[in-house]
Amino acid sequence: MSRYREMQAFDAVARSGSLAAGARLLELSTATVMRLVAALETRLQCQLLVRSPRGVTLSASGEAFATSCRQILQGIDESEGSLDGLQAHPAGQLNLSLPLLMADRIFAPIALDYLAAFPEVRLASRHREDLPRLLEDGIDVALVIGALPDSSGFAVPVGTVRPVICAAPGYLARHGVPQAPEDLKAHRIIVSGSQGAVSEWRFRHQDSARSVRLAPRLSCSTTHAAIRAASLELGLTRCMSHEAHAELSSGRLQVVLQDYAAPGLPVQLIYREGRRAAARVRTFLDFVVPRLRAHPALRG
Known part of the structure; x- marks a missing residue:
């Protein structure tokens, strides 16, 4: 050996x-x-x-x-191998981690363009909402939402997203637009995940925090399903702005209670090794960072 x-x-x-x-x-x-x-x-x-x-x-x-x-x-x-030589011939498998709806609605077209530009690179994507351990999980690049601990590795900011409460215009026309968080108790509430019989939604207004406990009318297994239900005029749901970007942009959903919205959250790409990172990592970052920054869903 x-x-x-x-x-x-x-x-x-x-x-x-x-x-x-x-x-x-x-x-x-x-x-x-x-x-x-x-x-x-x-x-x-x-x-x-x-x-x-x-x-x-x-x-x-x-x-x-x-x-x-x-x-x-x-x-x-x-x-x-010199840096220029490595940079000119990126190859091999690039392991990615990113939230599911970020991958489905924003990242997929960018990834396909990258693969077309660098045919010797293979992409393997894992979907997770929490912060991955890059080294232990074998992740080259991760897209994460929220603040990062100091030990996360190298980080590149690409945008901002925010929590929103939204409903279809038709639903709001029939049931009224809530003007304060307490008004939500009179509305049909749609939640995702296993939040139980009671869901607590938190808000901020004039630098003070407040919360409202709500009894959901409909509980969905995924955020995508909850957004779909809201677009079908079944009630109000809460999600991140990028998750409902297509529906909000098209007018199928409308944001309410914007004055009570929580602060936006940073969106970042994290990776290991810095300038010593493999060519496929460096070319990937160079390719996707400007495209993500230009995407309207990541402008908060």
């Missing part, structure tokens, strides 16, 4: 925090990664990992060697 492969296995374990996660990162079996790290420890005559029933941690020597190991591997990578 080569020294490079041993160091690569140790670096993957050190960065990911476990043998299993390191194995996934390298697309190897956990047993193979264990053998590679053990061979490295034998060659160096030093224990790099402290093994316990709860997993592995770096020893004091392992922490010191991890820094040197990463520098060596980066030097090898830089020697094997």
Whole structure:
């Protein structure tokens, strides 16, 4: 087993925090990664990992060697291909993570254009609403909504979305337009997800918070279904502005209670490695960022 492969296995374990996660990162079996790290420890005559029933941690020597190991591997990578060469030939699989309705309604056309421009790249998309762990989950680029912790990686802002309450114009014509959150108690309410028999909607007005507890008339399994039900004049629903962008733009839905809306939320692309990121990541960001920023659904 080569020294490079041993160091690569140790670096993957050190960065990911476990043998299993390191194995996934390298697309190897956990047993193979264990053998590679053990061979490295034998060659160096030093224990790099402290093994316990709860997993592995770096020893004091392992922490010191991890820094040197990463520098060596980066030097090898830089020697094997210049930035221009890598930039000119992006290839391989790019793993993405983004919210479902963001993918369906906004991102899909942009992704198809990117694939047409870079035919040697493959896209694999995962749909999730929460913040992914890039390294542990094997994600190259994630589109996320909301504030980010400092440990999320590199972030590129692409826009803003906001929560909205909306209904079809026909419904509002028959039942009236609510003027204050309390007016919602007299309306048919549509919710998505498992919110139970009572749903609490929160609002802000003149820097003060307030909430209203509502009994939904209709509970849908997905946000898309709730938006569809609202567009069919079945009641009012609450969603994010980008989720109902098509319906709001066409006039099928109308926003109400705008004076009580919560602040907008940032939309960001996050990724790892910064300028050292693979060519497919850099070209993807260069391609999609201006297009997302220009999309009307992300202008809050």
